Amino acid sequence: MRTSKGVEWAVHTLLNLAWLGDGEPVSTAQLAAAHDLSVSYLNKQLQQLVKGGLLESVPGARGGFRLARPLEAMSMLDVVLAIEGDQPLFRCAEIRRCGTVGERVPTGGFRRPCAVNSAMGRAEEAWRKALAEENLADVKADAEAHAPALASQVRRGLGRD
Secondary structure, X not given: OOOOHHHHHHHHHHHHHHHHOOOOOEXXXXXXXXXXXXXXXXXXXXXXHHHOXXXXXXXXXXXXXXXXXXXXXXXXXXXXXXXXXOOOOOOOOOHHHOXXXXXXXXXXXXXXXXXXXXXXXXXXHHHHHHHHOOEHHHHHHHHHHXXXXXXXXXXXXXXXX
């Protein structure tokens, strides 16, 4: 399963906002500069996170974005759905019905669902279930276990220390 870079950008942005720990909004420009990202592209991801209920947008000169809820209440699936949408990853084109092979299947031979489509559906369901079980608080804790000074580095990088 492949996701866009936007999912990675979104997860890192959510974690960075959590590491700030003050609930104050952060501008798109500051968030983008922290990882040398495109401001316009990151802003699209941030708007999608707002629509997905993961971020709040605060208007005004001192506005920006802040977490809409605690990381414990955000799953990796929430982020993927906010950025990628809820469309199935696999779209069966019913290739089994095409060409000379499809022509040779007797009438009624396609009554059962496509086995390839069914297998891909089960795999996607398992993937989504695994993502739903990973909350961002656990991801944050794992990152901190590997890099204990990360929170202070993020605060410095975003001009908060």
